[in-house]
Amino acid sequence: MTAFTSMPMDPTIAPSLEGLISRLASALALIAGVWSFLHYWFDPQKRSKIHRYLEAFFLALGRQWQTIALLLLAFSIATIVPIYENASLKRQMMDQICRETDSEPLKLACKEAASKLPKYDLSQLLEGGYVDVFQLGLWLLTLFFVGVFANILIVNAKTTDTRGRVVLVSIIMSFALWGIGVLQDFLGR
Amino acid sequence: MSNIIFYLVIGLIVSLDAMALTIGKKSTYTDSLSALINWAGLNAAWHGGLLIFYTFFFHVLLEYSRELLHAIDFSWIRVNIPFFAEQIIWLIAKLKIHLLSIFAAVTIILVWITYSSKIVDRPLTPKAASLPRWMQPLFKRQPAGLVNNTFILNLQAAIVAVDMLALAALIKATDQTASHVDRIIMTGIVVASVFTLTLGTSLVARRKFVEKSMPPDGVGEAPSEHSRKFAKLWLMVTLRLVEPLLIFYFLLQLLAHMVVGIHIDSPALLLAAVLMVVAIIQMHGLARVVDAVRSDG
DSSP states (O other): OHHHHTSOOOTTSOOOHHHHHHHHHHHHHHHHHHHHHHHHHHOSSOOOHHHHHHHHHHHHHHHTHHHHHHHHHHHHHHHHHHHHHHHHHHHHHHHHHHHHOOSHHHHHHHHHHHHTSOSSOOTTTTSTTTHHHHHHHHHHHHHHHHHHHHIIIIITOOSGGGHHHHHHHHHHHHHHHHHHHHHHHHHHO | OHHHHHHHHHHHHHHHHHHHHHHHOGGGGTSOHHHHHHHHHHHHHHHHHHHHHHHHHHHHHHHHHHHHHHHOOHHHHHHHOOSSHHHHHHHHHHHHHHHHHHHHHHHHHHHHHHHHHHTTOOTTSOOGGGSOGGGGGGGSSOOTTOOSHHHHHHHHHHHHTTTHHHHHHHHHHHOSSOOHHHHHHHHHHHHHHHHHHHHHHHHHHHHHHSOOOOOTTOOSOOOOHHHHHHHHHHHHHHHHHHHHHHHHHHHHHHHHHHHHSOOOOOHHHHHHHHHHHHHHHHHHOHHHHHHHHHHHO
């Protein structure tokens, strides 16, 4: 329930898509966690169709973890490089403005302001429509790690003596999604 | 002018797979010149036809979705929907703002799916199942009388051109300012490039890879069959990998543009594109890629 209590619940705040998704995902993760726990605890042999589909999905994710890791690395480069390039472009523009300034005190003030410009600028990432891409990346990352954990622990949990692991994965799954919800909430501010 | 150069680059990139297929085809080394021209024409027609079709399809899809979202009357929702009206309005407003981001995200998925299946496809033993579902009925049954050639050649050319879907989506997501005339010019350049490069490749391949008999005077040494086969295999693997590499570069440029809103060219993006190609190979295994190429030879 922490996922719900950690979110701002002020009714005057307009509902955000991120908040809605986080709450929905956290609720689903908790339900899935409890469901997995009860299902495996009481009757590990009779798994539902949805459960088998989920297992197959996570198994596929787990098998392709190297591919997904490479893709995430490529996408991270494509995300980080323009942030640096953009900041560098801003610094160059600022230097140009400083050079073109005639007044000496203004030039000094300009240079000081230029020296304070950050080496990377996340502000653009968090405004406009671009933040969605970042969040999508976070979601994929979470799904990836949940998938790998699930593959290692749930799918390989063939016997009843591995119930403890299943419970552990359920908890990890819930907390991972909850963590992303909190992170999204933080980024959304 | 810069647009024309960009379209020429696109034309070169999309010709790479047709070139690889041409090197692998046995008929390249045995058929008459008119058959080679026919083969180059088929490739150009399928590439150009599918590119223009998908380009206008995505244009209509995106523009009409935008119009539709703008046409929604928020006051009607407030009055007629008793539950979550504000949330629905907020969601629609978000969709309006992020429509292009959503389209770009779908494009990234489309490009990945297309190239991850294409890299291990075997167009020289063509199956209609390799085509998108909507095209499969066209090649469901081999018409009586069209023995082998026309049907098979069309199927092969269509399979090689399946990536036009990904390319059209990528171009639409990358360049919002291009007019219909620009699109038609681009298609014309793609058609000309595919035709010229496919025909040129077949002529060069005939000269380079066909086994020659020993020189009549016995002086010198004809290249061994093994070295020729290896050179052909290497060339085909490379051509299969170079096309996704270049397309992935544009894809990552699109992603970078989505992140900060500026267009950048950077060697780091090329490195990221290499990583994506490695990811595809990792997914299938290099042996499978080589096998697919070998079966073409």
